[in-house]
Amino acid sequence: MRQALSCTNLMNLFDSIFATQPPAKPAVLYEQRKITYGELREQTLTMNTVFASLGIVSGDRVALLLNDSPEFITSFISIVSSGAIAVPINMGLRLDEQELILSDCGATVAMVESDLAESLPRNFYEGLPQLKNIIKVVRRDEDHEIERNTNRHAPRIHNLADLLREAGSTTSELSWTDEDTPAFILYTSGSTGEPKGAIHSQRHIFYTNNTFCREVLKLTPDDRLFSSSRLPFAYGLGNSLSFPLLNGATAILCRQKPTAEAVSRILIDYKPTVFFSVPVVYNLLLEHHRGGQHLNCSSLRLCISAGEALPAQLGEEWEKMFGVPVLDGIGSTEMLHMFMSNHEGEVRYGSSGRLLKGYAARLLDEQGGPSPAGAVGNLWIQGDSAALGYWQKPETTERTFVDGWVRTGDLYRSDDGNWYHMGRSDDCFKSSGQWVSPVEVEGALLRHEGVSRAAVVEDFDKDGLPCATAFVICRDGAPDQNRVELELRELLKNALPRFKQPRKYFFVSEMPYTATGKIQRFKLREQLRSSESNL
Secondary structure, three states: OOOOOOOOOOOOHHHHHHHOOOOOEEEEEEEEEEHHHHHHHHHHHHHHHHHHOOOOOOOOEEEEEEOOOOOHHHHHHHHOOOOOOEEEOOOOOOHHHHHHHEEEEOOOOEEEEEHHHOOHHHHHHHHOOOEEEEEEEOOOOOOOOOOOOOOOOEEEEEHHHHHHHHHHOOOOOOOOOOOOOOOEEOOOOOOOOOEEEEEEHHHHHHHHHHHHHHHOOOOOOOOOOOOOOOOOHHHHHHHHHHHHHOOOOOEEOOOOOOOOOHHHHHHHHHOOEEEEHHHHHHHHHHHHHHOOOOOOOOOOOOEEEEOOOHHHHHHHHHHHHHOOEEEEEEOOOOOOOOEEEEOOOOOOOOOEEEEOOEEEEEEEEOOEEEEEOOOOOEEEEEEOOOOOEOOOHHHHHHHHOOOOEEEEEEEEEEEOOOEEEEEEEEOOOEOOOOOOHHHHHHHHHHHOOOOEEEEEEEOOOOOOOOEEEEEEEEEHHHHOOHHHHHHHHHHHHHHHOHHHHEEEEEEEOOOEEEOOOEEEEEHHHHHHHHHHHHO
């Protein structure tokens, strides 16, 4: 039974952030700049004037093709607080993928980083007739000149700096208070294929703040939050915008790719107290530290992991190395943020922790009935942060959102109040008639000290029978792979039943990941099919 949880915030996002925060308090730290709550408020109002000057009205979609930056934050707050709909788009996507999202959401205005705007092919907008205006965001270290588009069918290109100057001191008030209509669309990360746009309202933002943020993070105004996961993702949006700003804390932003070197500099320069990341980045940081590049984690009180299940070995090594626990949890784009999490002082590595207050969970078998106690089942979640549905996908919406429940697509088991991720339902498979969880096998492989990363997918043996196949990245680059394979086979012989043990091993130098750090196992399966067809 889901615990009732009231949402006491009855204002729009703009008022909820700025109504009570001291104007002089630092809100954002970014590229050696400190932006106070008072300054951020005025910048948001001016940005709203810019949008109003372009004729944006309630229900219009505004795409944000921006790096993590103050402009992203002021634009997002302005859009959702004025009745329009924000559509953040991952800057790491290919141009054709960005174009697909722009077309799908029907954005009339797009805010675009200048380097991206200048690299777009001339025919990029031909399939986007609804896109009327592009606002080019030029950074301080870039040329402010822009090319005027003379094609009357193409969108008008504006320089944000020019629009802000024209707005001057005139500000347009934000008064939209409807918390239940669409406010933003977040596109899924595409771990299993084409992304879908999950529609969220302002109320969902407040709900995740009242659940995960208050129960797990327990923020104070002295906290400084840094997330390697970016603002266009549900995880990053909470980490770097709603959680710090709704609680009077400080958000640390970085527009650079979150390499080990970039994260290390953030830790030194800005001293975050809470760090959010994904397993693949935690692993990169550990490798960076082991390689002699000291990682200064002295300012951290909490580390959070999501995106994909955190291998127990990785969490244990991080805490042993730096003395800071990593709280693993699970959320989704459809639920906006976490609905399960480990908690400080009661971490169980290898699990997603406990169900958060305000959410309900159930496990269903393949026939749609309740899974037996202790058995693996399909995870369904219920909570008031659930998306309103998928943008322009009624059939997919009907399959995923059923009677107040949301099908996550994850397989889980529950034990003593803790929940254990067994993999995506699309990734799990049967071998010898029994279910194999790639996540479980990968966790066992990572127990070998020479293994940096591992991924397991279904393949078939010489008799055409399904079996587990492992892709492995070794820590020292090019070891004696035959020796490592023999050691792994011996290790797993004692750790897993025979039907879960990989029959084949492939040693590789890289893995396909989504921008949120999830292994794209479907691409590994495609590689296997491709290699077999070439034999």
